[in-house]
Amino acid sequence: MSGYGFRRDGGEFASDTWRPLDRAVHRWVLAHGGCAALARLAAWASYADGQGDAALPMDPTRHGMAPLSDAELAQVHHDPLVDAGAHDAMRPFVMDTAHFYLRRNHSNECRVAASLDARRNAASSVAIDDGDLDALFDGDRSNAVAPQRAAVRAVVGRRLFVLTGGPGTGKTTTVLRMLAMLQRQAEAPLSIAVSAPTGKAAQRLVDALRRGRQQLLARDLPPAWRAAVDALPDGDALTLHRLLGFDPQRNAFRFHAKRPLTADVVVVDEASMVDLALLRGLLDAVRPDAALVLVGDADQLASVSTGSALMDVVSVLERERDGALVRLRHSFRAERTLVALNETVRTGDAAGFAQAVEAAGERAAHRRVDDTARLATQLRAWSERLAALTALRASPAAEPEALRATALAALDALSQQQLLCALREDVFGAVATNRTIERHLRRAWREPERAEWYAGRAVIVTRNDAASRLFNGDVGVCLADADGRLQVWFETADASGARDVRGFPPGALPPHEPAFAITVHKSQGSEYAHVAVLLPPDPAHRILSRQLLYTAVSRARERVELWSSDAALHAALAQPVERSGRLAERLARLPVADAAPEQPKPVPVVATPRQGELAF
Numbered sequence: 001m002s003g004y005g006f007r008r009d010g011g012e013f014a015s016d017t018w019r020p021l022d023r024a025v026h027r028w029v030l031a032h033g034g035c036a037a038l039a040r041l042a043a044w045a046s047y048a049d050g051q052g053d054a055a056l057p058m059d060p061t062r063h064g065m066a067p068l069s070d071a072e073l074a075q076v077h078h079d080p081l082v083d084a085g086a087h088d089a090m091r092p093f094v095m096d097t098a099h100f101y102l103r104r105n106h107s108n109e110c111r112v113a114a115s116l117d118a119r120r121n122a123a124s125s126v127a128i129d130d131g132d133l134d135a136l137f138d139g140d141r142s143n144a145v146a147p148q149r150a151a152v153r154a155v156v157g158r159r160l161f162v163l164t165g166g167p168g169t170g171k172t173t174t175v176l177r178m179l180a181m182l183q184r185q186a187e188a189p190l191s192i193a194v195s196a197p198t199g200k201a202a203q204r205l206v207d208a209l210r211r212g213r214q215q216l217l218a219r220d221l222p223p224a225w226r227a228a229v230d231a232l233p234d235g236d237a238l239t240l241h242r243l244l245g246f247d248p249q250r251n252a253f254r255f256h257a258k259r260p261l262t263a264d265v266v267v268v269d270e271a272s273m274v275d276l277a278l279l280r281g282l283l284d285a286v287r288p289d290a291a292l293v294l295v296g297d298a299d300q301l302a303s304v305s306t307g308s309a310l311m312d313v314v315s316v317l318e319r320e321r322d323g324a325l326v327r328l329r330h331s332f333r334a335e336r337t338l339v340a341l342n343e344t345v346r347t348g349d350a351a352g353f354a355q356a357v358e359a360a361g362e363r364a365a366h367r368r369v370d371d372t373a374r375l376a377t378q379l380r381a382w383s384e385r386l387a388a389l390t391a392l393r394a395s396p397a398a399e400p401e402a403l404r405a406t407a408l409a410a411l412d413a414l415s416q417q418q419l420l421c422a423l424r425e426d427v428f429g430a431v432a433t434n435r436t437i438e439r440h441l442r443r444a445w446r447e448p449e450r451a452e453w454y455a456g457r458a459v460i461v462t463r464n465d466a467a468s469r470l471f472n473g474d475v476g477v478c479l480a481d482a483d484g485r486l487q488v489w490f491e492t493a494d495a496s497g498a499r500d501v502r503g504f505p506p507g508a509l510p511p512h513e514p515a516f517a518i519t520v521h522k523s524q525g526s527e528y529a530h531v532a533v534l535l536p537p538d539p540a541h542r543i544l545s546r547q548l549l550y551t552a553v554s555r556a557r558e559r560v561e562l563w564s565s566d567a568a569l570h571a572a573l574a575q576p577v578e579r580s581g582r583l584a585e586r587l588a589r590l591p592v593a594d595a596a597p598e599q600p601k602p603v604p605v606v607a608t609p610r611q612g613e614l615a616f
């Protein structure tokens with residue numbers, strides 16, 4: 001995947017492979033008496049951590065690092081800075097089963113494995129009558145719904161439960177029913193916390209649960225179920241950092257093993273985005289007797305930071321046929337042809353992908369975009385379609401109901417088509433393609449060439465903002481009222497969970513950027529009717545991976561286009577992201593030594609130290 005080389009003459013230090021941080025690690029080791037081989041290894045481990053690896057394997061090595069000689073390895077093993085079995089937490093590096101770790105990654109990995117294992121073992125079985133579930137599922141006992149029913153049954157009595165599935169497979173629908181079941185089994189009203197790594201995902205989950213609850217209550221439910229659904233609390237949308245009380249001053253969480261959360265049930269959606277350090281913080285903070293429910297699509301992109309925890313946990317539970325896991329496979333939402341296409345991407349089946357595109361007819365296309373001229377052609381056609389969306393240029397009336405309808409129609413129009421870019425920078429990235437699309441739109445809509453704001457402009461918020469209650473990832477559309485006054489409208493939900501809007505003057509928005517093209521990373525958790533996915537044409541580009549492509553194409557509900565070279569498509573399909581680390585191994589057969597947890601203490605949660613600061 002990378003062509004970087006390990007140069008024994010110390011050339012890595014001068015090359016641009018290592019980040020300044022990796023070089024600082026190298027210098028730190030030498031300054032603290034470490035041997036030269038350790039300094040190089042530590043810098044590579046820092047580099048690997050930046051790539052999402054929890055550990056650097058010695059055989060084979062990663063990222064192009066040449067293997068250490070036996071003599072060098074022996075030196076590293078005996079270096080006082082390395083813990084190679086001494087269990088001395090003061091040593092900043094760990095060599096464990098031919099994997100070299102920065103101390104904090106090793107500590108997080110061991111702790112996460114031990115906590116998950118303890119939670120797995122704490123399960124007790126409770127018999128649930130299948131007939132009783134009929135009320136929650138409208139009597140539906142079809143194959144499509146069977147795994148949802150299984151999940152609702154299996155969650156009872158567990159301290160850890162994992163629900164995974166692709167988009168539209170009913171994860172949220174099932175979570176609501178699992179909560180109702182847990183409430184039904186409880187003697188008193190449960191304290192339930194629902195959370196997600198991002199504010200937008202948390203808000204989406206809370207809104208969907210609220211809507212689902214109203215729908216369930218509108219049914220003719222038996223009294224016992226009605227009481228259980230009624231008793232479910234109407235929780236706030238909390239990011240995981242807020243739930244755990246992240247204190248940026250101390251870089252630690254307020255809630256931890258000695259001061260756990262009060263919640264009886266903690267649900268975490270979009271769990272694929274949770275990195276190792278955050279998962280450790282979560283596991284420390286959830287009471288041992290509380291139920292932790294992790295929900296997400298294990299095949300999507302992993303966290304932007306260290307580890308691929310959900311993927312690792314799912315792989316082990318699935319292999320061991322553990323009842324703590326249910327995978328939902330049936331999509332209730334997407335077009336069947338697109339579900340088949342997504343599956344070929346998920347499994348990296350290049351021939352199958354070509355056939356699925358063919359079979360999907362109008363619903364899927366692979367457009368060969370391997371240079372900037374072809375990209376320009378696609379962007380022009382794409383912009384023309386956007387420009388034709390009249391809802392984006394409608395003027396909201398002053399009357400609240402009409403205003404709401406106009407703004408929602410504009411937001412709906414926007415979610416009809418979305419360009420997703422693998423890259424942010426570069427001519428094939430989101431920033432440049434947004435610029436091109438905006439240029440086309442201004443021209444088509446006869447707006448001044450330099451106008452920053454104009455009716456129809458779409459923006460995405462880039463930072464959570466408590467004051468405006470806008471979250472990183474929220475998308476808004478700018479509309480002009482009858483007097484030409486511009487307001488940017490965002491979707492929200494009213495107290496009953498019904499769709500509503502909120503408007504802001506453009507100058508009052510938190511940090512934001514244009515949203516006609518967004519990165520695939522930003523699109524996680526969202527879906528659109530028609531998606532175009534733009535990959536960089538160079539097959540050697542490191543961004544290309546199967547998970548990236550799967551995340552991107554699975555955002556489409558009705559239609560998907562891939563804009564890429566053949567080579568880039570094949571490279572992405574052939575390249576599953578496999579993050580190095582031993583979490584799955586530890587979970588599968590946890591050695592007793594690792595199960596003895598360290599003393600709980602505030603955990604540094606910033607996975608990658610900032611420049612100039614060394615924390616291993």
Ligand SMILES: Nc1ncnc2c1ncn2[C@@H]1O[C@H](COP(=O)(O)OP(=O)(O)OP(=O)(O)O)[C@@H](O)[C@H]1O
Pocket residue numbers: 137140145148165166167168169170171172173174208332333525
């Ligand atoms: N058992 C079911 N019977 C009928 N429709 C269902 C069922 N489960 C889910 N659905 C419908 O499928 C759609 C997707 O469900 P839901 O939002 O729960 O899925 P999800 O996996 O959470 O989706 P996302 O990809 O947004 O995370 C919804 O419209 C929902 O009403």
